[in-house]
Amino acid sequence: MPEAGESKLKKTLSIVGASAAILVLAVVVLRATLLAPPDAGDLSRKRTVVDIKTGEVIKDFPIPENSAMPWPNPKTGENTLVQGEACFWTKEGKAKLEPTYVLLNEMIGKTGPTICPDCGRTVVAHNPLPPADLLREAKKAADAKK
Ligand SMILES: [Zn+2]
Numbered sequence: 001m002p003e004a005g006e007s008k009l010k011k012t013l014s015i016v017g018a019s020a021a022i023l024v025l026a027v028v029v030l031r032a033t034l035l036a037p038p039d040a041g042d043l044s045r046k047r048t049v050v051d052i053k054t055g056e057v058i059k060d061f062p063i064p065e066n067s068a069m070p071w072p073n074p075k076t077g078e079n080t081l082v083q084g085e086a087c088f089w090t091k092e093g094k095a096k097l098e099p100t101y102v103l104l105n106e107m108i109g110k111t112g113p114t115i116c117p118d119c120g121r122t123v124v125a126h127n128p129l130p131p132a133d134l135l136r137e138a139k140k141a142a143d144a145k146k
Contacts, residue, residue: 050084050103051076057084057101069107082107085127088135089119095134097142102127 049061051073061081064071071081084101100118104125105111113122129135 048084048086048101049081050101051080052082052103052108053078053080055103085114085123085125087116087119087121087123087127088130088138089116089121091119095130095138097135097138 045063045065046060047063048057048059049071050057052070053076056073058073058081061071069082070079072079073081082103085104086099087102088095088097088099090096100116102114102116102123104123105114106125114124115121116123
């Protein structure tokens with residue numbers, strides 16, 4: 001009976017279709033939840049900022065929505081907070097886990113390279129991390145101290 005075969009095929013196809021839809025949905029949900037980097041929302045709203053007048057570093061500063069740098073310092077009320085650039089290098093050429101936050105020259109209208117006051121290296125916007133093996137070494141050293 002060709003009709004029975006056809007309806008079986010239709011049934012199979014609809015099951016395959018539904019499964020595919022469920023799979024796509026699952027992937028979308030997973031991407032949005034489990035696979036998303038932890039606190040992605042928080043990270044985009046909290047930054048480590050530096051006060052261009054006082055040099056004060058404020059960690060996890062909540063960035064006001066739809067605002068542009070410089071952000072107002074709640075202590076002084078002045079718009080003097082800009083994003084700090086993290087430097088993970090030590091003077092000895094090793095990595096560290098707690099970075100030094102550096103104020104970039106370009107943020108304050110200065111020209112020339114920005115030099116990290118801690119390690120003496122040049123710091124740039126989106127400052128690159130030290131190589132992974134150096135970071136692992138730093139992590140190991142930190143764990144050993146615990
Ligand atoms: Zn440095």
